[in-house]
Amino acid sequence: MDPVVGVDRAFWYIFVVSAVLLLAITAVMIYFVIRYRRSRHPVPADIRDNWKLELTWTVIPTLIALSMFVVGWNSYTGLRTVPPGTVQVSVLAQMFSWIFIYDNDKETENLLVVPEHTPIKLNIESLDVIHSFYLPAFRVKVDAIKNYPTYVWFHTREPGEFDILCTEYCGLDHSQMLAQLKVVSRQEYETWLEED
Ligand SMILES: [Cu+2]
Numbered sequence: 707m708d709p710v711v712g713v714d715r716a717f718w719y720i721f722v723v724s725a726v727l728l729l730a731i732t733a734v735m736i737y738f739v740i741r742y743r744r745s746r747h748p749v750p751a752d753i754r755d756n757w758k759l760e761l762t763w764t765v766i767p768t769l770i771a772l773s774m775f776v777v778g779w780n781s782y783t784g785l786r787t788v789p790p791g792t793v794q795v796s797v798l799a800q801m802f803s804w805i806f807i808y809d810n811d812k813e814t815e816n817l818l819v820v821p822e823h824t825p826i827k828l829n830i831e832s833l834d835v836i837h838s839f840y841l842p843a844f845r846v847k848v849d850a851i852k853n854y855p856t857y858v859w860f861h862t863r864e865p866g867e868f869d870i871l872c873t874e875y876c877g878l879d880h881s882q883m884l885a886q887l888k889v890v891s892r893q894e895y896e897t898w899l900e901e902d
Contacts (some may be wrong), residue, residue, distance in 0.1 A: 707784030799837035838874035
């Protein structure tokens with residue numbers, strides 16, 4: 707599953723379920739406060755040992771939590787399952803910039819250029835401390851750690867420019883550790899790749 711689709715679906719699912727529960731519980735709470743206030747209902751009912759009630763409030767929340775897990779799990783497997791036919795770029799994080807190395811050993815700093823409508827795989831590692839590669843437009847984020855290579859993948863669409871940030875405080879100039887992702891047409895990409 708495309709990371710953008712999976713992550714957004716998980717976000718909205720959990721958000722809507724939480725919002726509905728918040729509103730419903732608040733509404734019921736306000737109703738009960740008024741309906742069962744002391745002046746109107748002085749002796750509380752004893753609901754102990756009501757197995758039907760206990761079963762209901764155990765089973766329903768369990769199912770809701772499990773459904774969130776399933777949506778989250780699908781999103782996670784989408785993030786980790788790389789489709790075939792990717793363009794691969796190596797990413798090295800260092801204090802305080804991003805280095806991108808292409809198949810033909812072309813190297814850029816703080817500029818990642820990739821073709822449109824293509825799955826892209828970034829192989830990420832750090833040269834020093836822990837950094838975190840974050841590309842919000844494509845919903846991918848992963849820690850960059852020395853000697854512990856990892857990856858992210860995403861599917862580019864139309865050409866455009868997007869922000870890449872470091873999201874792990876890595877030193878004094880952490881906030882300057884920004885890069886740009888440029889999605890360009892296939893042809894532009896091929897030409898760019900061969901330029902020095
Ligand atoms: Cu950093």
